[in-house]
Amino acid sequence: MSKLGWMIAAVLVAGAGAFVWQSTRTGPGPNGHSMTPPDTSDIADGAAIVAVSVPDDLSSLAQMGERAFNAKCAACHGDDAAGREGKGPPLVHKIYEPSHHSDMAFVMAAKNGVRAHHWRYGNMPPVDGVTDADVKAITAYVRALQKENGIF
Template identity: 45%
Template sequence: MILQRISLSFGILSLALLSACSEPPGDAPGAQDRSAAAPTADEGSATPRREFRIPPEDFQAVPARGADLFAAHCAVCHGDGALGSDQGPPLIHRIYEPSHHADISFYRAVALGVHQHHWEFGDMSPVTGVSGEDTAHIIAWIRREQRAAGIQ
C-alpha cells in the first residue's frame, strides 16, 4: 500500500516535470492530449499534429529502423549519430538520459514541438511525416546509442 502511494506520487511528479520540459511552442490547445491541432505541409510550422498516436505498449520497436528514420527526419538538425549540429542539440547526451527525458518527451517533441529550454537553438517545431510508430523506432535507436555511450 505504501509502495503504491510512493509510486503514484512519483508518477504524478514525473508527469509534471515532463510537461515542463516538453511544452509545445505557442501553448497550443490540446497540448496535454496524445493528439493536438491539425498538421500542416509547412515543415517549419509550430502547429501540433492531430493524427499523431503513440503506439501500444506491446509495440516492438526496431533500433535499426530507428537509425534509418533518424537519418531521414532528424539528422539535419540533431546531427549524424544524434551527436548534434549547429541546428540542434545532441541527443546522445546526459541531458537526454531516460531519467531526465523519458520516452514520452520524445513523442511529445515530434508531435507537439518543444520550447527551447536546455540549449540555444530556438524552439523545435513538430515533425511532419513521422508517425508514433516511427518515433518509437527512433527512440529505441537513441536509447541503444545512449547505452553504448554509457548514458543510462
C-alpha cells in the same frame, strides 16, 4: 491564529523558500543536470557537438529507428544524434538520459514541437510525417546510442 492557520502559513513559507532556493541555484540540478546550456562557442557551425560511439549491433527496431532518424532528425540533431552546432542539440547527452527525458518526451516533441529549454538553438517545430511507431523506433535507436556512450 488557529493551529490550522499556523500550519497553512508554515506550508506557504516553506514553499516560497523552496521556490526562491531553486530559482537562485547555479550549477547542476537534480541528477547532475545543469539548466545552463554547455558552451559550444568553439565548435564550427554545423559541426558535431559531441563524439558518439556507435554500437556494433542494433536491434531490428533500432535499425528502423536509425533509418527514420536519418530521414527526419539528422538534419538538425546530426549524424548518430551527435548534434549540429547552430542547428540542434545532441541527443546522446546526459540531458536526454531516460530519467530526465522519458521515451514519451520524444513522442511529444515530435508531435508538438518543444520550446527551447536546455540549449540555445531555438524552439523545435513539430516533425511532419512521423508516426508514433516511427518515434518509438527512433527512440530505440537513440537509447541504443546513449547506452553505448554510458548514458542510461
